Amino acid sequence: MSTTLQPTATSGATDTFDSLDPANGDLVGTHPVTTRAEVDAAVARARGAVDWWGNLSFDERAEHLLTWRSVITRRIAQLADLSHRETGKPHGDAQLEIVLAIDHIAWAAKNAKKVLGARKVSSGLLMANQAATVAYHPLGVVGVIGPWNYPVFTPMGSIAYALAAGNAVVFKPSEYTPGVGQWLADSFREVVHGRDVLQVVPGLGETGNALCRARIDKLAFTGSGRTGKLVMAACAENLTPVIIEAGGKDSLIVDEDADLAKAAEAALWGGMANAGQTCIGTERVYVHENVFDAFMTEILDQAKDLRAGSDSGAKIGPITMPSQLGVIKSHIDDAIARGAKVALGGSDAVGERFVQPTILTHVPEDSTEITEETFGPTLAINPVASMDEAVRLTNATEYGLAGAVFSKANGMSIAHRIRSGMTSVNSVIAFAAVPSLPFGGVGQSGFGRIHGADGLREFTYAKAITRQKFSPVMNLTSFARDAATDGKVAQLITLLHGGKQTLK
Numbered sequence: 275m276s277t278t279l280q281p282t283a284t285s286g287a288t289d290t291f292d293s294l295d296p297a298n299g300d301l302v303g304t305h306p307v308t309t310r311a312e313v314d315a316a317v318a319r320a321r322g323a324v325d326w327w328g329n330l331s332f333d334e335r336a337e338h339l340l341t342w343r344s345v346i347t348r349r350i351a352q353l354a355d356l357s358h359r360e361t362g363k364p365h366g367d368a369q370l371e372i373v374l375a376i377d378h379i380a381w382a383a384k385n386a387k388k389v390l391g392a393r394k395v396s397s398g399l400l401m402a403n404q405a406a407t408v409a410y411h412p413l414g415v416v417g418v419i420g421p422w423n424y425p426v427f428t429p430m431g432s433i434a435y436a437l438a439a440g441n442a443v444v445f446k447p448s449e450y451t452p453g454v455g456q457w458l459a460d461s462f463r464e465v466v467h468g469r470d471v472l473q474v475v476p477g478l479g480e481t482g483n484a485l486c487r488a489r490i491d492k493l494a495f496t497g498s499g500r501t502g503k504l505v506m507a508a509c510a511e512n513l514t515p516v517i518i519e520a521g522g523k524d525s526l527i528v529d530e531d532a533d534l535a536k537a538a539e540a541a542l543w544g545g546m547a548n549a550g551q552t553c554i555g556t557e558r559v560y561v562h563e564n565v566f567d568a569f570m571t572e573i574l575d576q577a578k579d580l581r582a583g584s585d586s587g588a589k590i591g592p593i594t595m596p597s598q599l600g601v602i603k604s605h606i607d608d609a610i611a612r613g614a615k616v617a618l619g620g621s622d623a624v625g626e627r628f629v630q631p632t633i634l635t636h637v638p639e640d641s642t643e644i645t646e647e648t649f650g651p652t653l654a655i656n657p658v659a660s661m662d663e664a665v666r667l668t669n670a671t672e673y674g675l676a677g678a679v680f681s682k683a684n685g686m687s688i689a690h691r692i693r694s695g696m697t698s699v700n701s702v703i704a705f706a707a708v709p710s711l712p713f714g715g716v717g718q719s720g721f722g723r724i725h726g727a728d729g730l731r732e733f734t735y736a737k738a739i740t741r742q743k744f745s746p747v748m749n750l751t752s753f754a755r756d757a758a759t760d761g762k763v764a765q766l767i768t769l770l771h772g773g774k775q776t777l778k
Contacts, residue, residue: 302453313444320473332390357426363591367591393408420455420496423548456474487512519553519714523644524554526677582651604642612637613636633652676697680700682700711726
């Protein structure tokens with residue numbers, strides 16, 4: 275296994291690290307390692323910038339964000355090429371995630387006012403003399419630690435929504451994709467005329483640790499569950515709240531009435547796109563036994579020309595993080611050793627940079643190919659006797675991020691029974707492309723939500739205000755309150771809540 279692509283710091287007057295193309299090892303860029311003192315300084319600058327950004331109106335912030343959206347759109351080929359070189363993913367895949375990110379920026383900008391702006395709420399009969407309002411105010415400075423597999427789309431789910439809510443952002447991109455992170459920060463800086471509203475702090479693990487311990491108001495993290503726990507522990511020192519998106523082991527369920535061609539197409543793409551390096555990608559497939567053989571014939575036919583490589587005919591790129599190659603191989607080997615059947619690929623599919631598509635069937639449920647996140651272009655496809663069994667096996671995991679169901683008659687009912695934050699019916703990963711839907715998981719997949727109204731509110735605190743419209747008939751918040759008033763209050767509350775109520 276090659277280890278030459280691991281980012282490493284070089285010592286000098288200023289420590290730096292290299293970003294390398296995982297397909298061939300070529301140098302993409304050299305970046306400074308941001309020190310703890312420099313992270314603290316960036317957070318201090320962000321604190322100053324939020325005095326301007328946070329006090330703009332929703333419409334003014336939206337104008338800046340929509341301008342940024344337009345800048346990214348016009349330069350999409352430039353950003354996609356940089357992402358391609360740092361991650362190895364095909365240009366088309368790099369462009370696709372940028373397209374989705376652009377749509378999310380636009381949604382956040384246009385909907386922040388409606389979701390977060392002040393609105394009246396009912397005061398109730400007891401407090402009828404009060405006008406009540408609630409609004410959502412920005413927290414201040416938000417830290418974002420992004421992943422390498424989708425270096426634009428995934429962190430943008432935090433960055434754009436935090437910015438739209440009125441926060442400043444300090445962004446630590448993955449050490450594998452620092453150039454993409456710098457590009458995003460630089461392009462936004464143009465839009466806000468050099469202000470420090472969005473800053474990037476490139477570096478290795480220590481830089482991320484420094485951001486967790488800095489005086490930020492919230493941190494959004496995407497990465498492994500193991501690292502997520504370290505992030506939480508570091509943030510706990512300052513009681514800094516966190517959003518954790520920590521991966522999954524998602525399944526795709528195929529009912530006996532499903533369109534098998536579409537289901538196979540979705541499973542293949544969900545499992546193999548981006549070389550399987552997708553937290554919401556498909557890793558397990560449960561197919562009704564009545565259509566299992568037909569499904570296997572279909573998916574293997576669709577996969578016959580699919581391959582990984584760096585040439586224009588390859589649909590799958592390299593494994594971006596070299597250490598993952600060993601994990602992928604160990605999962606495949608463990609499944610085979612326990613009795614799984616190889617339908618495509620296998621142990622020999624794992625090379626020094628690329629992994630060829632691998633499909634295993636009849637994979638034991640206690641194998642690591644089923645229980646642990648593989649993060650490679652592999653699929654474990656097992657037959658089930660019923661949809662009850664499919665749901666039970668799908669939910670028999672510590673993860674709970676996403677999934678998919680293919681069924682003509684029962685798709686929605688099956689989806690509701692899956693313990694996950696997101697499920698798509700008769701498609702795969704569709705929820706990620708809908709900006710109004712929340713994105714996040716349960717269990718070991720993490721907590722908190724990005725995207726949608728929930729994502730906007732994650733980067734705010736609720737501010738409740740009451741304003742007295744007229745003097746109360748009974749002043750309850752006074753030492754002058756007497757026994758007669760207490761008796762009237764008791765009578766009123768009995769009338770309001772003491773009787774048997776029916777829901778209409």
